[in-house]
Amino acid sequence: MDRFFDKLAPSYTFEIFPPKGNKSTEGTYGVIDSLVSFNPDLISVTYGAGGSSRDNTVEIASGIQNRYHVNGVAHLTCVGTTRAEIKAILDQLKANNVRNILALRGDLKDKSDLGDFHHASELIAFIHEEYGDDFDIFAACYPEKHPEAESVEQDLHYLKEKCSLGVKGLISQLFFDNDIFCSWRERARSMGITQPIIAGIMPITAAAQIPKVVEMCGASVPERVRRFVAAYGHHQGAVKEAGIAYATEQIIDLLARGVEGIHLYTMNQADTVRRIDSGIRSVLYTKRYEVRADG
Numbered sequence: 655m656d657r658f659f660d661k662l663a664p665s666y667t668f669e670i671f672p673p674k675g676n677k678s679t680e681g682t683y684g685v686i687d688s689l690v691s692f693n694p695d696l697i698s699v700t701y702g703a704g705g706s707s708r709d710n711t712v713e714i715a716s717g718i719q720n721r722y723h724v725n726g727v728a729h730l731t732c733v734g735t736t737r738a739e740i741k742a743i744l745d746q747l748k749a750n751n752v753r754n755i756l757a758l759r760g761d762l763k764d765k766s767d768l769g770d771f772h773h774a775s776e777l778i779a780f781i782h783e784e785y786g787d788d789f790d791i792f793a794a795c796y797p798e799k800h801p802e803a804e805s806v807e808q809d810l811h812y813l814k815e816k817c818s819l820g821v822k823g824l825i826s827q828l829f830f831d832n833d834i835f836c837s838w839r840e841r842a843r844s845m846g847i848t849q850p851i852i853a854g855i856m857p858i859t860a861a862a863q864i865p866k867v868v869e870m871c872g873a874s875v876p877e878r879v880r881r882f883v884a885a886y887g888h889h890q891g892a893v894k895e896a897g898i899a900y901a902t903e904q905i906i907d908l909l910a911r912g913v914e915g916i917h918l919y920t921m922n923q924a925d926t927v928r929r930i931d932s933g934i935r936s937v938l939y940t941k942r943y944e945v946r947a948d949g
């Protein structure tokens with residue numbers, strides 16, 4: 655199977671989460687059955703706190719790779735772990751032919767949580783030290799800066815350092831304002847960050863999502879989004895309709911602005927993905943055709 659980075663132009667990727675605790679993975683495979691019909695270039699699987707949910711990440715990323723023959727990406731966080739624990743997971747991923755890792759620090763509740771690694775960059779260096787080029791490594795980036803960073807400039811400085819350790823591509827935190835993303839991307843390029851930057855898009859499907867997202871990552875919410883949430887928020891079907899239309903338009907605009915990839919935070923909602931997919935498909939393929947013709 656081609657490795658992901660052999661065919662990026664612009665890429666189209668999805669993120670899913672595994673079942674929590676000891677819940678069966680059957681429902682998640684039902685979602686993947688639908689998602690693969692939209693021909694994503696890869697599907698990434700988030701990594702939560704706690705043992706069984708972590709095992710599910712490995713199992714599902716392996717299933718995506720081996721049952722569906724789609725590139726599976728395992729998210730891997732290093733906060734609160736030891737080198738030996740990380741190595742055990744990487745060995746398992748390698749044995750299952752999962753060659754794409756999104757290397758993350760993970761959220762920090764307390765500095766005493768840290769364990770053997772302090773930043774994602776240390777995890778990335780460790781993977782290369784132990785496994786050479788066996789894994790293609792993605793890292794996270796933040797168009798509105800990481801909440802702990804003092805400034806965008808400081809965050810980009812550390813991002814550049816992280817990229818220099820052998821990151822093949824970046825996946826962005828979700829954002830709702832394309833102008834913010836595009837001017838941040840220009841700034842990143844001007845600082846010498848050359849890796850493909852894949853834009854993270856999360857469709858709004860419920861009014862309650864907005865305060866949660868703002869609290870989690872501090873994303874700016876444009877007036878237009880606030881307006882439709884205020885107008886339709888009392889009716890879940892209506893706000894979902896508006897959120898899908900907004901995400902679709904956001905993607906069409908990003909592709910026109912030459913973004914290297916779109917990463918949909920699917921929230922395991924295959925029906926939402928189906929509706930966005932049908933709204934962007936001809937635009938995506940037109941862009942891919944142009945990029946190939948130019949290349």
Ligand SMILES: Cc1cc2nc3c(=O)[nH]c(=O)nc-3n(C[C@H](O)[C@H](O)[C@H](O)COP(=O)(O)OP(=O)(O)OC[C@H]3O[C@@H](n4cnc5c(N)ncnc54)[C@H](O)[C@@H]3O)c2cc1C
Nearest residue numbers: 700701729758759760761773774794800802803809812827
């Ligand atoms: C696409 C995406 C997917 C994600 N998936 C998951 C997931 O599956 N599971 C999960 O738990 N979390 C996930 N997260 C959240 C992520 O774990 C948090 O945002 C976390 O707080 C930071 O992780 P990071 O890898 O970006 O950290 P880092 O790159 O280590 O950065 C964290 C902070 O430290 C600063 N920093 C970096 N290096 C240094 C240094 N050398 N010295 C001083 N400061 C430094 C950075 O500027 C930043 O403020 C995801 C985030 C994104 C964007």
